[in-house]
Amino acid sequence: MAANSYFVPGYGISRAVIQNEIRYHCGPDAIVRPYTHQGRDGFLVTTSGPPLTKAQIDDLKISSREYEEKQSRRADEADVFVNQPVPVSQRIRRSG
Structure with a gap:
């Protein structure tokens, strides 16, 4: 069967x-x-199987909400501020 x-x-x-x-x-x-x-x-989505149904898409949204909530709790436990600046080393440009 061909992929759609x-x-x-x-x-x-x-x-x-x-x-x-x-x-x-x-x-x-x-x-x-x-x-x-x-x-x-x-x-x-590319598949030779059946396309996602509305119910399956709704299930993905429920699973996504649970996943995101779990990820945010994990971040809270680690005492991490999501939008906290992260230092990034930069190469110093040398003139000359």
Whole structure:
């Protein structure tokens, strides 16, 4: 069977979650990558299996919310401020 590609809007869907769960929903050959379609950010799904249903997309959104909440709790436990500046070493330009 030939592979089909289609766009899934990314609102409410975590990249880590969709990449982890896409094969469960669409078959072992399914791949997903970030994609922008008509100015909207989302994902391009390529699979020879069935396309995601509305219920499966809703499940991905629920899993994404749980994943993001878990990640934020992990950050809180580590006492990390998400938007804290991180020092980056820069090469010094030498004139001459």
